[in-house]
Amino acid sequence: MNEQAGQQELRDLIERERLVALVDHYLTTLDEPSSFDEDWARSLFTEDVRLEHEIAVLEGVEEVAAAHRLVMDRWSAPSTSAPTIALSSMANTPI
Numbered sequence: 001m002n003e004q005a006g007q008q009e010l011r012d013l014i015e016r017e018r019l020v021a022l023v024d025h026y027l028t029t030l031d032e033p034s035s036f037d038e039d040w041a042r043s044l045f046t047e048d049v050r051l052e053h054e055i056a057v058l059e060g061v062e063e064v065a066a067a068h069r070l071v072m073d074r075w076s077a078p079s080t081s082a083p084t085i086a087l088s089s090m091a092n093t094p095i
Contacts, residue, residue: 036072040068041068046061051064
């Protein structure tokens with residue numbers, strides 16, 4: 001492997017680790033007490049966030065925050081085990 005290819009592989013691994021850390025942080029916040037307000041959303045997403053779910057497309061931190069408040073208000077004890085398992089299975093998938 002030449003030096004340039006090695007550097008690219010290192011950059012790819014660093015980017016992957018950053019994405020895994022961000023998703024982990026997001027999932028962790030779902031189990032923590034929160035108001036799921038715009039400040040919460042901004043701590044995870046950029047202003048121009050666009051989340052596509054099976055039932056809705058959310059655009060912007062305000063919509064993301066509002067949707068999370070709506071869903072989380074309906075859950076008395078959220079569990080992130082299923083998304084964590086899905087994320088774990090993604091760990092071996094190339095970006």
